[in-house]
Amino acid sequence: MPQLDQFTYLTQLVWLCVFYCTLDVLLFHDGLPLLSRRLKLRSLLSAGVVFRAGVGQHEASWGGVVIEGVQRGVGSLSSSEARACQWLAGKSSAGRPRTKRTYGALLGEIGASSMLARAVPALTSGYAEPAAEGATPRDSGWPAETRKKINRLGARRVLLPSTRTTA
Amino acid sequence: MVCSPLEQFAIIPLIPIEIGPFFLSFTNSSLFILVTLQTTLAGVKAATRQGGHIVPNAWEAVGEMIYDFVHTVVKEHIAPPAVKQRVFPLIFGTFIFLALANLLGMIPYSVTVTSHFICTLGLAFSLFFGISVVGFQTYGLHFFTLLLPRGVPPALVPFLVILELISYCFRALSLGIRLFANMMAGHSLVKILCGFAWTMASMGGLMYVACLAPFLIVSALIGLELSVAFLQAYVFTTPIRIYPNDAMTLH
Numbered sequence: 001m002p003q004l005d006q007f008t009y010l011t012q013l014v015w016l017c018v019f020y021c022t023l024d025v026l027l028f029h030d031g032l033p034l035l036s037r038r039l040k041l042r043s044l045l046s047a048g049v050v051f052r053a054g055v056g057q058h059e060a061s062w063g064g065v066v067i068e069g070v071q072r073g074v075g076s077l078s079s080s081e082a083r084a085c086q087w088l089a090g091k092s093s094a095g096r097p098r099t100k101r102t103y104g105a106l107l108g109e110i111g112a113s114s115m116l117a118r119a120v121p122a123l124t125s126g127y128a129e130p131a132a133e134g135a136t137p138r139d140s141g142w143p144a145e146t147r148k149k150i151n152r153l154g155a156r157r158v159l160l161p162s163t164r165t166t167a
Numbered sequence: 168m169v170c171s172p173l174e175q176f177a178i179i180p181l182i183p184i185e186i187g188p189f190f191l192s193f194t195n196s197s198l199f200i201l202v203t204l205q206t207t208l209a210g211v212k213a214a215t216r217q218g219g220h221i222v223p224n225a226w227e228a229v230g231e232m233i234y235d236f237v238h239t240v241v242k243e244h245i246a247p248p249a250v251k252q253r254v255f256p257l258i259f260g261t262f263i264f265l266a267l268a269n270l271l272g273m274i275p276y277s278v279t280v281t282s283h284f285i286c287t288l289g290l291a292f293s294l295f296f297g298i299s300v301v302g303f304q305t306y307g308l309h310f311f312t313l314l315l316p317r318g319v320p321p322a323l324v325p326f327l328v329i330l331e332l333i334s335y336c337f338r339a340l341s342l343g344i345r346l347f348a349n350m351m352a353g354h355s356l357v358k359i360l361c362g363f364a365w366t367m368a369s370m371g372g373l374m375y376v377a378c379l380a381p382f383l384i385v386s387a388l389i390g391l392e393l394s395v396a397f398l399q400a401y402v403f404t405t406p407i408r409i410y411p412n413d414a415m416t417l418h
Contacts, residue, residue, distance in 0.1 A: 001176075002173060002177045002178060003176060003347075008285075011192050011194055011197065015193065015197035016280075016286055017293075019201055020290070022204060024257070026208060027211065030211075031214075035234050038215075039231060042221065045221070
């Protein structure tokens with residue numbers, strides 16, 4: 001029975017040890033941190049800023065939801081996830097980029113400002129300019145304080161200090 | 168010519184290396200451990216190319232599903248976050264390694280690394296020994312209180328401690344033997360049934376038609392063996408999830 005050939009025991013043990021330890025070191029150092037950071041950033045994106053574009057919702061409560069969502073998104077981005085974002089976009093000690101400027105870094109940027117601008121154009125357009133003729137009734141129904149607050153939060157750009165990615 | 172069903176487990180040296188009395192050749196088993204390592208690393212590389220995407224592509228989705236699966240089962244068994252953080256990468260690495268090693272063994276003419284008990288016992292004992300060392304580092308001699316459950320009558324204490332000690336030592340043995348036995352039995356059975364099918368086909372006549380029966384059984388068995396490959400990897404990592412929790416929380 002080949003399993004009982006004792007002269008093969010040492011070779012199997014040694015090579016198993018070498019390759020298994022290599023696998024563990026490479027996973028611990030490179031593979032698993034990348035996977036976990038991407039999953040955390042994705043869950044942040046889906047949970048941090050939530051816009052409900054449903055018909056028939058009460059305007060005042062919707063404004064509250066948007067403000068809370070933006071605040072939470074902006075606030076949570078200053079946590080460890082934001083630091084992870086900055087790591088993804090940051091540089092190694094040798095000065096070379098640690099990774100390419102990736103979608104992971106883009107997640108952090110669009111989390112508060114661009115998604116806000118894209119998803120709620122009716123809200124943001126009513127602040128700087130007078131309401132257009134074709135504006136929806138929703139624009140005029142929004143309290144000015146709500147609109148100012150949303151725009152201020154969107155304009156802060158606290159996510160990342162570097163410029164927007166061109167990805 | 169009679170082919171033994173155990174021939175498939177033979178270890179053949181590919182690059183002979185002898186250092187004094189020690190035989191450290193690079194064998195076919197070592198080659199397949201290397202292939203397992205490279206396949207794992209290639210999969211992880213594919214799942215983490217350029218940091219990833221918001222909407223994952225196929226490779227990233229597979230990598231994330233496996234990560235999520237292992238994370239979920241680790242969360243079920245281990246409550247303290249400190250223990251979870253330390254144990255999760257080990258569980259992930261072991262699970263991936265064993266699942267791929269078992270699956271690569273299903274390729275015809277390949278070597279199943281885990282069908283040798285020295286590999287499985289070596290892995291099980293080293294992991295178990297490491298967990299015990301961590302337990303002793305955390306608690307010192309107080310770690311031995313693991314051998315005495317609460318609420319035991321004083322008269323039973325000596326017997327129970329001895330029983331618990333034997334049970335504790337046998338955990339590693341059962342872990343390694345379980346995986347080895349499953350892999351070896353599965354592959355031996357497939358080889359034996361294939362031998363039947365081939366012999367019957369060689370006989371001609373009615374036997375040539377009847378060889379379809381073992382052939383179909385072999386097809387079903389290969390499907391079973393594929394699922395057993397994943398299942399045994401999961402079953403191997405289950406005690407490795409539970410034992411650190413026991414060792415670091417002493418219950």
